Amino acid sequence: NAGVTQTPKFQVLKTGQSMTLQCAQDMNHNSMYWYRQDPGMGLRLIYYSASEGTTDKGEVPDGYNVSRLKKQNFLLGLESAAPSQTSVYFCASRVYSGSGGELFFGEGSRLTVL
């Protein structure tokens, strides 16, 4: 059982380049989330999707876009990368948004923007 899989695990970009982080879950979960982790800042929510086809902004959405076309996939896009987006990105899923169920996390994607 793979759980939550993130690709790529590492990426280096130049300022202004674009890229997409991919997240796939095989647990048939309805809700999916993208967080970023920065030293001393904990985890901050970027975007989330309560169900297939819906997305909502989190705490720090600026500079990002997301797509949830399929239930098992949640994509995070950076249209024009900035050094401030250097971070470790985590995707997570749970059965339902706001439920008592716990989040399942991927192993993270480390992004460096030069």
Added chain:
Amino acid sequence: AQSVAQPEDQVNVAEGNPLTVKCTYSVSGNPYLFWYVQYPNRGLQFLLKYITGDNLVKGSYGFEAEFNKSQTSFHLKKPSALVSDSALYFCAPSLGPGNTPLVFGKGTRLSVIA
């Protein structure tokens, strides 16, 4: 707005001694409360949760947490620390059904010294 505070950035404890990692929260309504652990270069893993019922919740790896509604706290505890417990610990409250995703604290780094 919901918020969470982990007042200690770092907790040091000797192996075999009891440990406590503190968490206080500000959430209206009846909160769901979670603890997660992160080992180096890994994603977050679920430890335990409080939904309702007994205020003392037992979780993975011998950890437990006590929900205190009057003090709005959910401290993580373990009777006897192991070196392998050294990791980053996150407290995360949620408002419950139909509400927003988990909000994570900034994390507390636990160091267990042999």
